[in-house]
Amino acid sequence: MQRSLDNVIDDAINPGDGLTPTIVGTVVLVSQCGKRVYQRAAGYADWESQIPVTLDTLFRLSSVTKLFTTLAAGVLLDQGKLKLEDKVTQWLPWFTPKLVDGTAPDITIGHLLCHSAGLNYGFSESPDGPYHQAGISDGLDNSGLTLEENLKRIASVPLLYPPGTAIQYSVATDVLGAVIAKVHGTDLSQAIRSLVTEPLGISQTDFTVTDSDRLAEPYVNDFPRPRRMGEDELMVDEQSGMSGGIHYSPGRAFDSTAFQSGGAGMVGMAEDVERLLQVLRTDGYPLFSQATLNQLLTDRAGTQEMNPGWGFASSWQVLRNPMIADSPQSPGTISWGGVYGHNWFIDFEQSLSVVILTNTAPEGLFGEFVQDIRDRVYTALLAKAS
Secondary structure, three states: OHHHHHHHHHHHHOOOOOOOOOOOEEEEEEEEOOEEEEEEEEEEEEOOOOEEOOOOOEEEOHHHHHHHHHHHHHHHHHOOOOOOOOEHHHOOOOOOOOOOOOOOOOOEHHHHHOOOOOOOOHHHOOOOOHHHHOOOOOOOOOOOOOHHHHHHHHHOOOOOOOOOOOOOOOOHHHHHHHHHHHHHOOOHHHHHHHHHHOOOOOOOOEOOOOOHHHEOOOEEOOOOOOEEOOOOEEEEEHHHOEEEEEEEOHHHHHOOOOOOOOOOOOEEOHHHHHHHHHHHHOOOOOOOOHHHHHHHHOOOOOOOOOEOOEEEOOOOEEEOOHHHHOOOOOOOOEEEEEOOOEEEEEEOOOOEEEEEEEOEEOHHHHOHHHHHHHHHHHHHHHHHHO
């Protein structure tokens, strides 16, 4: 596995023969049965200054943040302080978005967890869509809004569908983060610290950067090589469903006044993400019970697919059909990523977890680099088994 994965990483960073690099820097961690079988930090945290990536390099996590928020919700579910059927208005009485007919249906904690609340992301709609018109932040830009102001703007936009009738990836985890903070009686940072990171011995992941010298600079795929991301970067990718564009503000990581986005706002390192994957892989231990974990892992997308062959559970997709998904992973594998250039998955049948953090978007989210790492891992496992 070592040489095979090294080759994938080296080819992405320094492809040679005049080819375009697709990754500036990365940390890749592979564990099986909780034992690290591969780890590597490679490339540059800052290419212009030739600062290398190290295993403790910090990255802007974007939607990898959802792991932390979802596990915090799992702890509160396990403690009986939240129930899937609880109405959001129990904690946010003003959060009453309406359907197009003017009725205000109940939105529950369960709806937020599985993104079936009828909410949306601005990047999933047209540039003149209602989320853009309302000035809603997706948690990546430096909007100057408070969390409550942003949620009130979300509540002002009609729901896409009655809650519970469909799945749409959305700002639901930001709303969930606000509920978690209310239940815990603190802000979301303190809640996640108390419920998740401190019990796991994690100290480097939070909503503002803890050590700016260790924070990787973000890059955007370009020719002849990835370019440094601007402070008000707009990325539009029609093919991946980002027609509305994603607005990046890398400086948000340094702004302690920016609202704490439970869906996109944290900064952390690969080892911390891997620790959360091990909680999910080991039946919820030591944060919550297997019964609670089962609630979080249940595919709630019905007949709908998040991607071909994939359903959806709690802020991550669930593999239903490897053949349709064109994946070597086992059925039941869960996976997600982040638009700053990250990907992770857990294959429960193989007791396998993989974390891929990069500072290059969008390649590190859904490019060939991610697929090549995945495929080489399974090729190595198959060779070992034979």
